[in-house]
Amino acid sequence: xxxxxxxxxxxxxxxxxxxxxxxxxxxxxxxxxxxxxxxxxxxxxxxxxxxxxxxxxxxxxxxxxxxxxxxxxxxxxxxxxxxxxxxxxxxxxxxxxxxxxxxxxxxxxxxxxxxxxxxxxxxxxxxxxxxxxxxxxxxxxxxxxxxxxxxxxxxxxxxxxxxxxxxxxxxxxxxxxxxxxxxxxxxxxxxxxxxxxxxxxxxxxxxxxxxxxxxxxxxxxxxxxxxxxxxxxxxxxxxxxxxxxxxxxxxxxxxxxxxxxxxxxxxxxxxxxxxxxxxxxxxxxxxxxxxxxxxxxxxxxxxxxxxxxxxxxxxxxxxxxxxxxxxxxxxxxxxxxxxxxxxxxxxxxxxxxxxxxxxxxxxxxxxxxxxxxxxxxxxxxxxxxxxxxxxxxxxxxxxxxxxxxxxxxxx
Numbered sequence: 001x002x003x004x005x006x007x008x009x010x011x012x013x014x015x016x017x018x019x020x021x022x023x024x025x026x027x028x029x030x031x032x033x034x035x036x037x038x039x040x041x042x043x044x045x046x047x048x049x050x051x052x053x054x055x056x057x058x059x060x061x062x063x064x065x066x067x068x069x070x071x072x073x074x075x076x077x078x079x080x081x082x083x084x085x086x087x088x089x090x091x092x093x094x095x096x097x098x099x100x101x102x103x104x105x106x107x108x109x110x111x112x113x114x115x116x117x118x119x120x121x122x123x124x125x126x127x128x129x130x131x132x133x134x135x136x137x138x139x140x141x142x143x144x145x146x147x148x149x150x151x152x153x154x155x156x157x158x159x160x161x162x163x164x165x166x167x168x169x170x171x172x173x174x175x176x177x178x179x180x181x182x183x184x185x186x187x188x189x190x191x192x193x194x195x196x197x198x199x200x201x202x203x204x205x206x207x208x209x210x211x212x213x214x215x216x217x218x219x220x221x222x223x224x225x226x227x228x229x230x231x232x233x234x235x236x237x238x239x240x241x242x243x244x245x246x247x248x249x250x251x252x253x254x255x256x257x258x259x260x261x262x263x264x265x266x267x268x269x270x271x272x273x274x275x276x277x278x279x280x281x282x283x284x285x286x287x288x289x290x291x292x293x294x295x296x297x298x299x300x301x302x303x304x305x306x307x308x309x310x311x312x313x314x315x316x317x318x319x320x321x322x323x324x325x326x327x328x329x330x331x332x333x334x335x336x337x338x339x340x341x342x343x344x345x346x347x348x349x350x351x352x353x354x355x356x357x358x359x360x361x362x363x364x365x366x367x368x369x370x371x372x373x374x375x376x377x378x379x380x381x382x383x384x385x386x387x388x389x390x391x392x393x394x395x396x397x398x399x400x401x402x403x404x405x406x407x408x409x410x411x
Contacts, residue, residue, distance in 0.1 A: 161201030245359030
């Protein structure tokens with residue numbers, strides 16, 4: 001019976017890469033020592049050399065680097081194969097320096113946008129490009145990581161264990177490295193072998209999400225006023241979240257509609273939040289205008305400005321998601337740092353959701369029933385059925401209208 005051998009993927013790639021170096025050059029497993037054997041077959045001669053490396057996947061990259069060095073020396077015509085091998089032993093080049101990572105990234109971009117489950121170019125720019133640019137900076141540095149696990153860990157070091165941003169980064173790097181192995185003929189040593197979940201990690205057992213506390217209308221107004229004029233996009237994002245009680249991600253799902261009966265314009269959000277408890281429905285939004293400490297209503301005219309296309313929001317599509325993107329922009333602003341100190345001094349926590357919670361508190365203070373408020377804020381169904389009264393579209397509209405009338409009456 002014929003001998004049946006099971007050739008692993010890394011062996012096929014390893015042999016293919018060595019053959020591509022020069023016609024007649026190949027490798028095989030030595031039958032006696034189970035080591036890597038280099039063979040050269042030419043018209044006038046055959047030579048062979050056993051490397052002091054076991055035939056196993058972990059050695060493929062090092063062996064290729066050694067063989068490349070042997071080839072460079074051997075081709076000068078002044079050394080035998082054995083001599084070239086001896087010279088190569090002391091200073092084998094690092095394989096990472098020989099791989100064209102930039103070209104691989106360019107090809108990967110084309111693959112992601114044009115083939116398979118194609119993505120939009122904007123998604124590449126915001127999700128993939130930042131991650132891979134950072135990775136390639138590491139790979140082309142003076143001390144590059146020499147395996148996929150080290151590369152991934154270095155790229156995610158500053159993201160919290162178990163965080164969504166770390167999960168996204170690991171996913172992007174994993175896809176890229178698998179692509180490099182499968183389509184760019186990179187050595188198998190760059191194919192991730194670790195468990196993806198190990199890189200993502202888990203939050204500590206004693207970790208608890210710090211709930212964000214509401215801030216006052218005046219504090220929100222001060223925040224907006226203290227941001228520089230160049231941050232008009234950030235100011236408008238804060239105004240919309242505060243005025244409409246939005247989740248940060250809902251900034252990407254806003255539109256303005258016209259009531260068929262009254263011809264009045266109103267805000268609409270088509271975001272649907274999915275969770276283990278259900279999926280929320282698209283909803284009409286209701287503004288709750290802010291009032292400063294002197295009783296002045298803040299009339300920002302956001303709906304009219306939206307229709308005039310006068311509102312330009314910041315980029316909310318990077319790796320951290322909408323909330324992370326806006327939080328990253330704010331945390332470097334002095335106005336946000338100042339407000340954070342004020343909130344910390346009273347033993348509370350500040351975050352983007354503080355603006356949404358302030359909307360909820362504002363509505364409660366103005367007499368809006370909890371069912372209408374819950375519906376207006378898009379709480380998922382089971383939660384507001386358990387915690388709030390249910391309200392119809394009519395009662396919800398009336399509740400918000402009455403709140404607005406009460407406010408106007410105070411002026």
